[in-house]
Amino acid sequence: MVGIRTILRWCRVWLPLSILYGLILLYFSGIDDWPHVLLLISRLIAALLGMQILTWSVPPSDVVRAFEWFLPRLGVSLAIALRLVPRLEQSAKWRLETLQERGFVEEESTLSNLRTRASIWPGWLADSLDHAHDLGDAVQSRGILAPRRWRHGVRQRIVQFALGEDIREDGVEPHHFSDSVQLGLDLEIRLPGGRSIGRHKELLRGGNIVLLRGPSGCGKSSLLRLIAGVSPWQHPVSIHGKAHLSGHPVLGEVDLSSGPFDEAIACWIPQDPDRHGIAESVQREFSIARRLSGPWSQQEMLESLREWGLFSKLESKPEHLSDGEQQRLLLAAHLDPAQPVWLLDEADVHLDEEGFIQLGKAVVKHRTRGGLVIVVAHRHARWERIADVELSIGDSMSSQDYPSVWIEPGEEVGLPPQSSLFSHELKPIRSGDLILVQGANGTGKTTLLREWSASANLPWLPTSPDRRLLGMTVQEELDLQHPILYQQSLMIEPSLNEEAENLGILQSALRLELGLSHLSMTTPVHDLSTGERRRLSLLPLLMRNPSILLLDEIDHGLDDETLAGLLSQINKSRKKGSAVVVTSHSPDLTAWAKVCGGRIWRIERGRLAEVGQ
Amino acid sequence: MNWESFQAWAMTPGGIAVWLTLLCGLFFGSLLVSVDRKIRLGREAALIALLAAVASASRVLFAALPNVQPVTLFILMIGLHLGARRATAVAMLTALLSNMALGHGPWTFYQAIAWAAVGTSSAVLRPLLVNWDGTKVRILPMAILAFVWGFLFDWMVSLSALAIYQSFEAFITFIIAGLVFDAMHAVGNVLFTVWLAPSLHQLLWLHRRHEAGRWYPDLPMDTIEMEARMADSKAEAHRQENPLAGIERLDGGE
Numbered sequence: 001m002v003g004i005r006t007i008l009r010w011c012r013v014w015l016p017l018s019i020l021y022g023l024i025l026l027y028f029s030g031i032d033d034w035p036h037v038l039l040l041i042s043r044l045i046a047a048l049l050g051m052q053i054l055t056w057s058v059p060p061s062d063v064v065r066a067f068e069w070f071l072p073r074l075g076v077s078l079a080i081a082l083r084l085v086p087r088l089e090q091s092a093k094w095r096l097e098t099l100q101e102r103g104f105v106e107e108e109s110t111l112s113n114l115r116t117r118a119s120i121w122p123g124w125l126a127d128s129l130d131h132a133h134d135l136g137d138a139v140q141s142r143g144i145l146a147p148r149r150w151r152h153g154v155r156q157r158i159v160q161f162a163l164g165e166d167i168r169e170d171g172v173e174p175h176h177f178s179d180s181v182q183l184g185l186d187l188e189i190r191l192p193g194g195r196s197i198g199r200h201k202e203l204l205r206g207g208n209i210v211l212l213r214g215p216s217g218c219g220k221s222s223l224l225r226l227i228a229g230v231s232p233w234q235h236p237v238s239i240h241g242k243a244h245l246s247g248h249p250v251l252g253e254v255d256l257s258s259g260p261f262d263e264a265i266a267c268w269i270p271q272d273p274d275r276h277g278i279a280e281s282v283q284r285e286f287s288i289a290r291r292l293s294g295p296w297s298q299q300e301m302l303e304s305l306r307e308w309g310l311f312s313k314l315e316s317k318p319e320h321l322s323d324g325e326q327q328r329l330l331l332a333a334h335l336d337p338a339q340p341v342w343l344l345d346e347a348d349v350h351l352d353e354e355g356f357i358q359l360g361k362a363v364v365k366h367r368t369r370g371g372l373v374i375v376v377a378h379r380h381a382r383w384e385r386i387a388d389v390e391l392s393i394g395d396s397m398s399s400q401d402y403p404s405v406w407i408e409p410g411e412e413v414g415l416p417p418q419s420s421l422f423s424h425e426l427k428p429i430r431s432g433d434l435i436l437v438q439g440a441n442g443t444g445k446t447t448l449l450r451e452w453s454a455s456a457n458l459p460w461l462p463t464s465p466d467r468r469l470l471g472m473t474v475q476e477e478l479d480l481q482h483p484i485l486y487q488q489s490l491m492i493e494p495s496l497n498e499e500a501e502n503l504g505i506l507q508s509a510l511r512l513e514l515g516l517s518h519l520s521m522t523t524p525v526h527d528l529s530t531g532e533r534r535r536l537s538l539l540p541l542l543m544r545n546p547s548i549l550l551l552d553e554i555d556h557g558l559d560d561e562t563l564a565g566l567l568s569q570i571n572k573s574r575k576k577g578s579a580v581v582v583t584s585h586s587p588d589l590t591a592w593a594k595v596c597g598g599r600i601w602r603i604e605r606g607r608l609a610e611v612g613q
Numbered sequence: 614m615n616w617e618s619f620q621a622w623a624m625t626p627g628g629i630a631v632w633l634t635l636l637c638g639l640f641f642g643s644l645l646v647s648v649d650r651k652i653r654l655g656r657e658a659a660l661i662a663l664l665a666a667v668a669s670a671s672r673v674l675f676a677a678l679p680n681v682q683p684v685t686l687f688i689l690m691i692g693l694h695l696g697a698r699r700a701t702a703v704a705m706l707t708a709l710l711s712n713m714a715l716g717h718g719p720w721t722f723y724q725a726i727a728w729a730a731v732g733t734s735s736a737v738l739r740p741l742l743v744n745w746d747g748t749k750v751r752i753l754p755m756a757i758l759a760f761v762w763g764f765l766f767d768w769m770v771s772l773s774a775l776a777i778y779q780s781f782e783a784f785i786t787f788i789i790a791g792l793v794f795d796a797m798h799a800v801g802n803v804l805f806t807v808w809l810a811p812s813l814h815q816l817l818w819l820h821r822r823h824e825a826g827r828w829y830p831d832l833p834m835d836t837i838e839m840e841a842r843m844a845d846s847k848a849e850a851h852r853q854e855n856p857l858a859g860i861e862r863l864d865g866g867e
Contacts, residue, residue: 024790025783040783052716063713071645073652074706080662081669081710088670122812125667129816132663133656140655231656260654472815524819 010052018045064280073145079288080135082280086319088128094467095120101459102540104483119480122472123525130466130526134275137230142334143264144278144288177340178247181206181372187241189222197237198222198393206247206340209363209373211380211387216531216559218394220376221271224343227374228268229259247340266341269334271530271557272464273326273350277318282310282329285318289333308332308358309441323463323553324350324441324585328358335362342366342373348382349556350463352440352585356382378559379586402592403568405575407432413547413579416608417455422448424608426601429548433579434570434598436590438611443603445583449550452581459541460550465530468537474528475521478507481540503543510542513572515565530557535566542573549573549580555589567592626784630775637722641705644729648702660820661699664691665706672711680794681801683809684711685731685762689755690810692732693742694817700732720773727769731762750814756806763799767791 022041029037064082067075096117099105104116139145182205189198198219204210212220225231226239243256250263259265270276279285286301305311308328318326327350335342342363348356363373364386377383384390409430416424422444429435439445446462453460461468471477479489484500485507511517514535525533534557541549549570555563570580582589593600600611622628652658668687675682684707692700708725712718735742741754774787 021787021790025786028786028789029782040780048716048718051718063709071649073658074645074649074702077652077658077662077665077702077706078709080659081666081706084663084666085670085710088666118808121809122815125812125816126819128663128667129660129820132659133820135662136654136656136659138655139658145652145655145658472812 007049007053010049014045014048076139076144076278079278079280080132080139083135083278083318084128084132086317087131088124090319091127091131091467092124094462095124095470098468098470099480101453102480102482102544104486116483116486119476119486120470123470123476123480126472126524126526127466127469131275133231134270134272135278137225137228138270138276138278140230140260141228141264141266141268142278142289143262146262177249177338177371178252179206179370181247181340181370182245183227183341183372184242184244185223187226187239187243189219189226190238190240200393202391204372204374204389206370206372207367208388209367209375209383209386210389210391211383212374212376212391212393213380214393214559216378216529216557216562220393221345223393224268224270224345224374224376226256227266227341228343229256229261229265230268245341249338249340264336264339266343267334267336267339268343269330269345269347271346271349273323273330274319274464277326277330280317282313282316282318282321285329286333289336304332309354322442322444322446324352324355327351328355328441331359331362335366337366337369337371340371342371344373344375344377346376346378346557348377349379350441350553350585355441360386378557378563379555379588381587402564402588402595403571404592404595405571406597407434407571407574409433410577414456414458416448416452419451422603422606422608426608426610429579429581431547431577431579432574434574434593434596435579435581435601436593436598437581437583437601437603438585438590439603444606445603446552448603448608449552449581449583452548453550456548458546458548458550459544461534461538461541461552461554463553463556465533465537466526468540469525469533471525473521474519474523474525474536477525477536478521481507482543506543507539510539514539514569515562531559531562534558535562538566538569542569545573545576545578547578549578551580551582553584554582555584555586571596626775626780633772633775634719634722637726641722641725644701644725645705648698648705651698651702657699660695661702661706664703665710668703668707669711669714672707673714675801676715678797678801680767680798682798683801683805684728685766685798685802686759686805686809687813688728688732689735689759689762690750690813690817692735693739693750694814697729697733697736700736701729704728704732718773720770723770723773727766730769731766734758734762750810752807752810755810756803759802759806760799763802764795767795767798 018041021044022037025037025040026034064075064079067078099116099120105113182203185200185202185204187200188196190196200223212223214220222237226243227245239257245254245256245265246252248254248263248265251261251265254261254265256265277285279288282305283301286305302311302314305314308331310325310328310332313321313325313329318329321329327347331347344359344363348359351359363375366373367388375383375387380387409432411431412428413431413433415426415428416422418424437445437448449460449462452458469477470480479486482503484503488500488504508517511519516532516535516539519528519532519536525536528536534554538551551570554566554570558566570582574580582593584590590600601608602611623632652661664687668684671687672682672684688700688704688707691703705725707728708721712721712724735758738754738758742751742758743749744751768788771784771788771791775784
């Protein structure tokens with residue numbers, strides 16, 4: 001809404017400029033002509049203000065809708081751009097926050113502050129590009145670029161628009177896939193050098209839930225992306241062989257190698273929900289998704305939102321939701337019953353028990369309809385109960401026990417802050433303590449860590465490692481992990497002082513311990529696997545050796561072996577005297593925390609309490 | 614109203630403003646339609662969206678500095694790497710998006726068309742702007758082109774002033790009054806070229822590399838060459854000496 005203040009702010013900029021322009025005009029045309037000049041300037045200001053008010057009065061979402069009617073694909077671009085703008089802003093904030101956390105902005109001149117801030121620009125751009133690719137893949141896999149979807153029932157829509165009615169998507173015929181859903185794979189994915197990163201020869205039939213298992217980097221997600229009809233990897237790869245899907249509701253028989261497709265080939269729910277939501281609001285996300293699969297009503301949408309526990313979030317912006325809530329939104333909106341194949345890539349990792357039960361119900365229902373569900377999950381304890389087929393990819397992993405160690409607590413090191421969101425009467429944390437924080441989606445586990453970090457000046461590691469990575473390449477990232485190392489990297493002829501040398505050795509030793517020493521310095525950070533990025537983002541935290549390590553959903557995206565390595569590193573930090581606070585929904589990690597003598601905190605209804613206290 | 618009087622009106626400042634704006638509007642619309650039909654891949658739609666979002670955000674971010682903003686350089690780089698048509702798409706969306714915050718008007722058309730011309734110019738002059746194998750941007754020619762476009766772009770956009778003032782004298786005064794701002798735009802473009810062009814070049818190269826990840830039986834030659842270069846540097850990293858080699862651990866571990 002345009003208010004007086006907005007207009008005054010506008011006048012503060014434009015009025016002096018108009019007066020300046022009037023004075024120049026008077027100088028050229030002479031003082032005698034002042035009534036004409038005054039008229040000209042008044043006309044200018046009136047025209048500018050009129051157009052500005054018009055611009056302010058039309059919400060951006062209406063512009064997107066207008067585009068969707070006439071220029072559907074650019075409409076998608078515009079919608080993505082509107083989704084990206086707040087995310088870009090947020091991403092810049094995370095990077096500045098990370099700089100501050102790593103001690104860059106203290107005791108430096110304005111010039112060097114500016115130079116340091118400018119150095120995060122390439123990493124910020126690369127992360128934004130990665131996010132844009134994710135959004136593009138989401139658009140592609142959901143068939144949103146297909147013109148038929150956007151232009152159906154135009155006449156009916158015009159009538160509804162003219163009569164001021166809700167515009168319904170009645171023009172779309174409901175889709176049904178056939179009874180004989182089959183997915184045949186006989187293919188190999190190769191890197192440019194010819195090295196194979198996945199050989200798949202399977203025949204998967206509808207009416208089954210297939211659990212894909214294998215270590216990180218063995219090609220599980222690539223295979224799912226390939227079936228979803230999107231670019232299989234962030235690296236250039238070549239795919240040799242055949243893949244065939246039968247029973248598709250629109251295309252019938254699909255040869256996957258003849259893509260890219262306008263239509264959605266499968267229902268793909270990827271990792272990282274905050275990077276795959278398209279719309280700028282919960283309601284819009286839902287309406288974009290539902291218009292693809294057939295007629296829908298407002299009531300149906302509301303019921304689905306209620307089932308997934310998102311009813312109260314209807315008017316929220318997706319970026320204001322927690323990771324778990326964003327995952328629920330993606331599942332509620334995009335689990336499309338019309339698609340024969342559902343591909344769930346770590347879709348349950350952010351979900352609490354209630355959310356997982358809801359997902360389990362949906363998956364079992366789809367199996368009963370004759371659909372095929374392929375699940376990738378590293379914490380497979382939850383899925384083993386309902387999976388019909390288990391497939392292992394890559395080297396079979398031995399069942400990994402998480403390394404446990406009992407450490408006698410030392411002196412007091414801190415307490416979580418008391419705030420309006422959480423009240424507690426907890427005992428203080430001691431050095432060597434292990435704390436596991438649990439709670440339903442949206443209760444504020446991440447907020448707790450963020451506020452704690454801000455109030456006690458402690459570093460913390462968010463779920464998404466990209467929020468703590470600053471460089472575009474591994475070399476840039478390593479340089480930006482400490483101000484002294486960064487200073488060294490700026491020197492043309494580095495003269496090593498003792499402090500820089502010690503830091504370099506510490507960094508190299510930690511890289512070796514975290515299994516990162518093999519990484520090439522020129523590799524773009526976003527080419528690394530989730531596990532590698534997570535370990536790389538943990539490195540500066542370990543270098544600082546803080547009194548309390550705050551880690552959000554440490555197990556996200558990691559296979560058992562990688563997670564075991566990380567937990568062993570955490571145990572070492574505890575031995576050195578750091579307390580560790582971890583959030584997780586995983587039952588496996590709960591068991592690990594108990595074996596390690598850890599304390600379990602639970603957030604419920606704004607109250608943070610210790611379980612069993 | 615007969616044909617002669619219509620012709621006479623068309624040559625007045627008001628008439629020129631009307632037909633110029635109509636013409637630009639039509640051109641703008643047809644460009645949008647052609648760009649819309651061109652988009653086939655989700656990643657393409659998303660890349661256009663990202664570049665438009667970054668360009669718009671940077672334009673709004675630098676709004677406090679009069680006429681200093683990196684959009685012109687962005688569009689130059691996009692034209693250079695992705696061609697004139699994608700640069701046009703980004704130009705259209707940037708004008709639309711950034712003016713949602715800064716204010717729409719007849720200048721929106723002119724800005725979009727001027728930026729489309731900027732992108733086309735760098736696409737045409739590509740051989741002058743990159744080195745022999747296309748791996749690096751030549752900063753000097755790029756800075757000169759950006760400097761020239763600082764003035765040209767503003768003069769093209771100033772044509773929208775005719776629609777508002779409807780007087781040749783006022784329009785000329787407008788151009789003269791804006792010379793200082795045009796110079797600021799040109800100098801700003803040069804500074805942004807020195808600062809941002811290398812990282813933008815790297816970003817767009819990254820996109821082209823990712824774009825190659827499709828169902829190809831054989832990868833394009835340039836992709837294979839680029840990957841071979843990266844593999845070489847990876848092997849070099851393996852050869853680097855382990856910093857802990859030779860240090861004996863006190864706990865007896867390896």
